[in-house]
Amino acid sequence: MADDERQEWERRRRMRSIAIALALAALVVVFYVATLVRLGGNVLNRPL
Amino acid sequence: MGNMAEIGISDSRIHSAQAVGGSIGDFVALMKPRVMSLVVFTALVGIMLAPEPPHPALAVIALLCIAVGAGASGALNMVRCRHRCVHAAHREPAHSPGFVTPEEALTFGTVLAIGSVATLALIVNWVAGALLALTIAFYILVYTMWLKRRTPQNIVIGGAAGAFPPMIGWAVSTGSIGTESIMLFLIIFMWTPPHFWALALYRMRDYERAGVPMLPVVAGTDETRKQIVIYSALLVPLGLWPAFMGLAGGLYAVVSIVLGAVFLAFALAVYHHREGRQADYAARRLFAFSIFYLFGLFAMLLLERGIDRLVD
Numbered sequence A: 001m002a003d004d005e006r007q008e009w010e011r012r013r014r015m016r017s018i019a020i021a022l023a024l025a026a027l028v029v030v031f032y033v034a035t036l037v038r039l040g041g042n043v044l045n046r047p048l
Numbered sequence B: 001m002g003n004m005a006e007i008g009i010s011d012s013r014i015h016s017a018q019a020v021g022g023s024i025g026d027f028v029a030l031m032k033p034r035v036m037s038l039v040v041f042t043a044l045v046g047i048m049l050a051p052e053p054p055h056p057a058l059a060v061i062a063l064l065c066i067a068v069g070a071g072a073s074g075a076l077n078m079v080r081c082r083h084r085c086v087h088a089a090h091r092e093p094a095h096s097p098g099f100v101t102p103e104e105a106l107t108f109g110t111v112l113a114i115g116s117v118a119t120l121a122l123i124v125n126w127v128a129g130a131l132l133a134l135t136i137a138f139y140i141l142v143y144t145m146w147l148k149r150r151t152p153q154n155i156v157i158g159g160a161a162g163a164f165p166p167m168i169g170w171a172v173s174t175g176s177i178g179t180e181s182i183m184l185f186l187i188i189f190m191w192t193p194p195h196f197w198a199l200a201l202y203r204m205r206d207y208e209r210a211g212v213p214m215l216p217v218v219a220g221t222d223e224t225r226k227q228i229v230i231y232s233a234l235l236v237p238l239g240l241w242p243a244f245m246g247l248a249g250g251l252y253a254v255v256s257i258v259l260g261a262v263f264l265a266f267a268l269a270v271y272h273h274r275e276g277r278q279a280d281y282a283a284r285r286l287f288a289f290s291i292f293y294l295f296g297l298f299a300m301l302l303l304e305r306g307i308d309r310l311v312d
Helices: A003-044 B024-030 B033-049 B056-084 B102-123 B126-147 B154-163 B165-174 B179-202 B204-210 B215-219 B221-244 B250-272 B276-311
Strands: none
Touching: A003 B024, A003 B056, A003 B102, B024 B056, B024 B102, B033 B056, B033 B165, B033 B179, B033 B276, B056 B102, B056 B126, B056 B165, B102 B126, B126 B154, B126 B165, B154 B165, B154 B179, B165 B179, B179 B204, B179 B215, B179 B221, B179 B250, B179 B276, B204 B215, B215 B221, B221 B250, B221 B276, B250 B276
């Protein structure tokens, strides 16, 4: 692999990694929001 | 699922050579964003038509899952197609010259499919999740792997995959499959054959080259024109059905009659003009109008429901 090809390969790999990280972060937000909507005020209702 | 828009020819984004790897744009393009937009729209109509739509945040999450599921179907279909498929009408705009290997596309599609189904099932309900799983499985196993290259009935039966989204939407809201959602399913199901056969008439050579046994390639253009008229004649009354079932009102009925009459007229023009530029024009016009027709019907359903809610 030539130098410029390697650089491009690394750049694309970095971009893919960032995209995966963003997708995972979005998934966290989705589950967080869904929990709030589903449970509402009951989120804090945890009898010991 | 992507059936509404797939069928296109070779995809440069999937390549056996490793090259420099796929860019983000390549992966996004694999998901066929234009197909996703139609899927999301019909699913939204399914969600909103239900008597009690879910919390807006849950509706957005459900639509996201359905969109990602549709994208997964598109990516997995491309793994199967590689260089042999046809990019016909819904060709996505050219992006970058990067390559996605078949293995990458397979992994990408599988992760998205499992992720979208699991998220929809866990957050919204199991019926919606199961329907999304069925849609993806139907599209990949029944349409892409089984029917597409074996029978001219490929898009008739495979069309079911593209007809499921409003049903999933309805299940998102109700947790069940009602007659109303079956009605929406049937409209898209009956719409698919004339839509794709109109396209196949003017892209016949492409399908022939790609080895896809579309109806004009196998049974000839005369038979295809006849079938287009038959399916169009069945579609138009189906398009009116929601008004009789109480799912839509007078405004929808009027729009459905007008659009249906134009659809039939264009289908008859395809039947009558069999040669030369006029034939080509008639097929292209029917194809373009068929998209407008489906969009128009579903937009009216959405609009009427919105007006009803405002008045209430």
